[in-house]
Amino acid sequence: MRKAKSTSPFALIGGSMGFKLLRDSGSRLKPFGRIQTPFGPSQAVHLLEDSGVLYMSRHGEKSYEVSAPFVNYRANIWALKELGVERIVSWSGPAAMDESFQIGQILVPADLIDETRQRKQTFFERLGLGFIRQSPTFCPHLSSALEAVCRKRIGECRSDAVYVCTEGPRLETAAEIRKFRVFGGHLVGMTLVPEAFLAKELEMCYAPLCYVTNYAEGVRPREFRPGVLFEGLLDDSEQRVVDEAIAALPDIAMAAFSALSGQPRECSCGQAMERYRRRGDIGDDWRSWITTGADH
Ligand SMILES: [Zn+2]
Structure with a gap:
């Protein structure tokens, strides 16, 4: 565990296979270890030395060590902020809820429906802060950069999908999937x-x-099919296509970061807390917004 020292404006949060993929590809990784935060230690952070981008494995670096409901999201996001990150690309592999999507298709979702049930959702416990508008849900500037890279490399990039986030770790029932489709969801x-x-x-x-x-x-x-991933929800040929898609993700994220390097943020993301700043509720040091009221 260590206190943060280095900084980078860009971070990639990767899924369960990401760290192995980067290490095996010969990427030069400078480890920063886990970052100590008011919410406990974050996942380990590495600097990808060739690109200057920080990398964090959401579920751990050896395998799927921490399942999605039990990830310490607050510690992870705090740690990246502490390291100077302004822009985060988050990689994940959802399921498609209709056949207009292809297995292995790479895309940038448009919006989010929250169906989680017991996760710590906010930094602002007992502080009277946090009535933050959620439109646009994702940064339009960063999303556009990702879409541009995808279109250039793959020829297309669907950008209208709504991602439904469930609690897990179990998968969804068929009836839940039908419900989510009625809600307007495309991915889960x-x-x-x-x-x-x-x-x-x-x-x-x-x-x-x-x-x-x-x-x-x-x-x-x-x-x-007992004994295999998702008990048969994915067949062997589909797994190969998925592996190829995963292998393409780091380069897409790096290219998007490269395109944005040196560009000021043209979005509203950096002003999400402006109302509270103007009211004098919060000061310039973001750490002070949280530690005074957080239930650790
Ligand atoms: Zn933004």
Whole structure:
């Protein structure tokens, strides 16, 4: 564990395979270890030395060590803020709830529906802060940069999908998937909430970069296959396509960061707390917004 020393304006939060992928690809990684925060230690952070981007494995670096409901999202977002991050790309692999999506398709979701149930959603416990507008949900500037890279490299990038975030770690029932479709959802996963909301509370830009892992329950008939991932919801040929998509994600994120390097933020993300600043409720040091009232 260590106190933060270095800074970077960009961070990539990766899924369970991300760290192994980067390490095996020969990326030069400078470890910062876990960052101590008022909410406990964050996941370990590395500096990708070739790009100057910080990388954090949301679920741990060896495998899927921490499942989505038990990730310490507040510690992770605090740590990235402490390290000077202004823009976060968050990678995840949701399921598609209809067949207009392809397995392995890479896309940038448009919006979010929160169906989580027991996660710590805010930094502002007992402080009277936090009535923050959620439109746009994701940073439009960062999302546009990701979409531009995807279109250039893949030829298309769907940007209209609504991601439904469930609690997990169980998968959804077929009836729940039907309900989420009625709600206007297209993708279902477990990781963007409360990450996106916490990043906004600390005035950071946040955009998701997703690949479709599988079709959600009930979209296609699938036999129960004991002993394999998702018990048969994903077949072997689909797994290969998914692996190829995952391998493409880091480069897409890095290219988007590169395109934004040196550009001022043209979005409203950096002013999410302006009302409270003008009222004199909060000062310039963001740490003071939180530690005075947080229930650790
Ligand atoms: Zn922004």
